[in-house]
Amino acid sequence: MEKEWHTAYIALGSNMGDRMDHLSRALKLMDASEGCRVSRVSSIYETEPYGNTDQDRFLNGAAEVRTVLSPGALMNRLLEIEAELKRERTVHWGPRTIDLDILFYDDIVSSDPHVIIPHPGIQDRLFVLRPLCDIAPRYIHPLLKKQCDRIAESLKGEQEEPRRLEEGIDL
Numbered sequence: 001m002e003k004e005w006h007t008a009y010i011a012l013g014s015n016m017g018d019r020m021d022h023l024s025r026a027l028k029l030m031d032a033s034e035g036c037r038v039s040r041v042s043s044i045y046e047t048e049p050y051g052n053t054d055q056d057r058f059l060n061g062a063a064e065v066r067t068v069l070s071p072g073a074l075m076n077r078l079l080e081i082e083a084e085l086k087r088e089r090t091v092h093w094g095p096r097t098i099d100l101d102i103l104f105y106d107d108i109v110s111s112d113p114h115v116i117i118p119h120p121g122i123q124d125r126l127f128v129l130r131p132l133c134d135i136a137p138r139y140i141h142p143l144l145k146k147q148c149d150r151i152a153e154s155l156k157g158e159q160e161e162p163r164r165l166e167e168g169i170d171l
Contacts, residue, residue, distance in 0.1 A: 003035070003068035006106050009136060010078070011119070011128050012061045013099040015049065019059040022085055022098045024169045027063060029081045030100075031171055036077065040064040041169055042134035045162035047127035055095045060162065061169065062103070062131035071105045075115040078102070103132060107142045118142060123151050126159040 010030070014022040023044065031038040042062040049055045067074055078100040085098040103119045110117040118141060122128055129152035132139070137149035144151065 005066050005068055008065045008067055008071075008074060008105045009103040009132060009139070010063045010065055011099070011101045011103050011132070012063065013058045013127075014097060015056045015058040016095050016097045020044065020167065020169070023059055023061055025085060026081055026098050026100060027169055027171060029084065030063065030065060030077075033077050033081075035068040036074070037066045038063050038171055039066050040135045041171070042131035043168055044165045045127065045130055046165060047162045048160050050125065050127060058127065059165070060127045060131055062128070062135055064135050071102065071108060071110060071115045071117055072112070074105070075102060103128065104139065104142070109142050124155075126152060126155045127162050129155065130162045130164075 012023050012026055016022075027038055027041060030036055040063065044059050044061045047058045047060050049058060069077065082098050082100055088096070101119050102115060102117060103122055105117050108117050122141065123144060129148060133149050133152050137147065139148050140146065141148065141151060
């Protein structure tokens with residue numbers, strides 16, 4: 001029986017060490033994972049830290065991933081990639097080599113504590129929305145019933161606009 005392919009949107013962030021290299025390696029590891037293919041990657045943006053602001057600036061991006069993995073299995077794979085890239089979870093919203101989050105998975109809404117979909121707080125985080133809008137501006141948030149670009153537009157003036165970098169990431 002052939003497995004069904006799904007579309008997931010993944011947020012990426014890094015503010016430790018060689019930030020661009022961490023993002024690039026995470027994307028390559030995702031793409032090399034069984035049952036996962038990175039189909040599109042956003043521009044990379046430099047952003048202020050969120051929550052715990054006494055730390056270095058982040059590089060943030062987003063990726064569209066085609067996958068046969070379930071949301072839980074995809075989350076497990078992302079956690080494995082974070083561990084491979086030496087992510088340490090010592091401080092909430094603290095510095096990290098890599099942060100990988102499932103933003104959306106098809107139109108699924110899930111409150112499973114292991115993988116909440118859509119990711120809570122998307123609508124409040126321009127550093128997530130700006131890269132996501134590069135690859136899926138018209139994607140409709142399944143709970144808010146609004147397009148991502150409209151949600152991002154509603155945050156203009158409330159948060160610092162992420163700075164798009166010239167340098168991108170090629171797979």
